[in-house]
Amino acid sequence: MTVSDGSSADGKKSLSDLAPLEAVLFDVDGTLCDSDPLHYYAFQVVLQEYGFNNGVPITEEFFIQNLAGKHNDEIVKNLFPKDIARGWKLTDDKEALVRRMVAEKLEAINGLYKVTKWVEDHGLKRAAVTNSPRINAELFINKLGLTDFFETLIVGCECEHAKPHPDPYLKALEVLKVSKDHTFIFEDSVSGIKAGVAAGMRVVGITTRNPEGLLMGANPTILIKDYNDPKLWAALEELEKKGIHAGNAA
Known part of the structure; x- marks a missing residue:
């Protein structure tokens, strides 16, 4: 359960505690864009x-x-444990089908450009952190107009x-040269939330x-419908009150 300032019911976690904020990290699929319907359709077609x-x-x-949200390596091992090579061929075909659909079907999550x-x-550092193949992620980010962001x-x-291992998010911190204590993440999947936590x-x-x-079971700090959710902006407002930049805290 969360309250308006982005803290849990027990008050132990809050986005405002991150002040001064240094960076924001974003997953790609399902977080920047509503791509799961494309992946679902592609898996249906290719698995058949x-x-x-x-x-x-x-x-x-x-x-x-x-x-959803799982790395292809994990998917291949789960679906085709006795024929890994065939599983990888399937995922390659599936990813190619997704890329063909992106131009017409890709939609940004509501409120994405506001956030x-x-x-x-606020001059924050930012990174995209994904389990998708690089070719897919770069295509999605480009189609959303966020390559320079x-x-x-x-x-x-x-x-x-x-x-769900933390490695990708830890690498993002290293590359951006920021602290985990002054950075937060946007994620839409159980595996992604677990990785961030x-x-x-x-x-x-x-x-x-x-x-x-399902998502609450992974222990997010706050759960929102989309980037227009009032809970998010209430939490960001509380963060601003504490002073986002070093030396600006009240």
Whole structure:
């Protein structure tokens, strides 16, 4: 349970405690853009073509529980444990299908540009941190017009471990040269929230497609519907009152 200033019901966690704020980190799929429907459709098509589940299309529940937010390496091992090579061919085909659909189907999460402007206006450092292949993430970020917004892109498969391990977020801190105690994360998946929490950071969970109860189990600091959610702006207002920049605290 969260309250308006972004703290938990027990008062132990709050975004305002991060002042002075140094950086904001963003996941990509489901956090910058509502891309899960593209991934769900692509998995349905390709898994049928590969005869998975005897050709019966996967359900959205199966997608959420077993595929959404997970790294392809984990997906391949779970779905095709006896034929890893075939599993990787499937994920390559699936990612290619997603890229073909991006131009017409990709939509930014509501309020995204409002929050990116807030980040820019406050002179904060920023990075995109994703489990998606680099080619996909770069395409999505470019289509959203955010190529110049991000200072760096951290990709899970280029780290020692992908999310839900903390490695990608720890690498982002290292690259940006910022502290975990003055940085927070936007994430939409259980694996992503777990990665951020494991890295010792506050995580703002976004209920883009994943059930609220599922996300709360990963222990986000605050849970919001989208970037227009009043809970988010109340939390950011409290952070501003404490002084976002060093030396500006009251």
